[in-house]
Amino acid sequence: MSDRAPPAALEIDGAGHSFGRRRALDGLTCSIAPGSFTVLLGPNGAGKTTLFSLVSGLLPLREGRIAVSGFDIRRQRSQVLRRLGLVFQARSIEPDLTVAQVLRYGAALQGIGRRTAGERIATWLDRGGLADRAGDKVRTLSGGQQRRVEILRALLHDPALLLLDEASTGLDIDSRAALLAEVRGLCSAQGTAVPTAVLWATHLIDEIDPVTDHLLVLAEGRLRAAGTVAEVLAAAGTDDVATAYRRLTAPTAKAA
Numbered sequence: 001m002s003d004r005a006p007p008a009a010l011e012i013d014g015a016g017h018s019f020g021r022r023r024a025l026d027g028l029t030c031s032i033a034p035g036s037f038t039v040l041l042g043p044n045g046a047g048k049t050t051l052f053s054l055v056s057g058l059l060p061l062r063e064g065r066i067a068v069s070g071f072d073i074r075r076q077r078s079q080v081l082r083r084l085g086l087v088f089q090a091r092s093i094e095p096d097l098t099v100a101q102v103l104r105y106g107a108a109l110q111g112i113g114r115r116t117a118g119e120r121i122a123t124w125l126d127r128g129g130l131a132d133r134a135g136d137k138v139r140t141l142s143g144g145q146q147r148r149v150e151i152l153r154a155l156l157h158d159p160a161l162l163l164l165d166e167a168s169t170g171l172d173i174d175s176r177a178a179l180l181a182e183v184r185g186l187c188s189a190q191g192t193a194v195p196t197a198v199l200w201a202t203h204l205i206d207e208i209d210p211v212t213d214h215l216l217v218l219a220e221g222r223l224r225a226a227g228t229v230a231e232v233l234a235a236a237g238t239d240d241v242a243t244a245y246r247r248l249t250a251p252t253a254k255a256a
């Protein structure tokens with residue numbers, strides 16, 4: 001039994017969702033390995049946020065199956081939530097709290113005891129380069145630093161899967177690159193039994209690391225390609241990421 005492969009961090013089988021007559025996600029099947037960094041790439045309206053809302057339970061899953069670390073999101077909701085870290089597009093931290101307060105409340109909501117929380121917060125603040133800002137109010141931080149606080153909060157309970165929806169929105173080009181490098185580094189530095197897999201939703205192709213990342217290319221609610229960057233380029237018949245993105249996300253006749 002012990003040599004059995006660990007379950008996927010995220011397993012999606014035929015997931016779909018409609019808002020009234022609008023089909024937002026259609027027959028999505030894919031899987032994300034533990035500890036991997038996967039870029040969910042797709043233009044506006046592709047269905048990225050809808051997918052995150054289904055995985056996190058903000059929208060009810062009525063079509064298909066989704067499992068996080070082997071736990072079914074419909075039947076094993078609490079096990080799933082314990083293994084999920086979430087950072088949504090809109091800022092979600094109270095500007096008048098201090099960084100330490102934000103993290104302490106986050107830990108409490110995850111049911112982490114005070115002592116363990118204190119240790120983890122100190123470790124993560126250090127890793128996130130924010131140890132000297134612990135006592136500062138969130139409103140005094142830059143946009144990029146506020147985003148890092150949200151990400152650290154989402155990592156406090158060592159989730160198996162961290163979902164980040166357009167986390168770099170509003171950041172300048174250098175801050176975006178720094179944030180991405182940090183998220184990649186923070187997760188690989190964990191040393192936990194189950195390494196955190198990251199699903200990073202974006203419409204920006206320059207956020208892809210062509211060597212290490214996996215890609216899910218989504219358009220009009222459908223998965224258009226999946227795999228390593230090399231595999232996706234091969235599927236698109238080009239060696240240029242921008243060309244591949246344009247080809248793979250081109251509107252179908254129906255939508256054009």
Ligand SMILES: Nc1ncnc2c1ncn2[C@@H]1O[C@H](COP(=O)(O)OP(=O)(O)OP(=O)(O)O)[C@@H](O)[C@H]1O
Nearest residue numbers: 019022024042043044045046047048049050051203
């Ligand atoms: N609450 C809603 N009610 C109706 N339609 C919705 C709702 N939320 C999303 N949609 C539609 O579902 C489709 C997918 O939207 P979604 O927000 O998932 O895309 P996205 O890839 O996250 O886009 P963006 O990059 O612009 O955030 C779009 O056509 C959108 O208009």
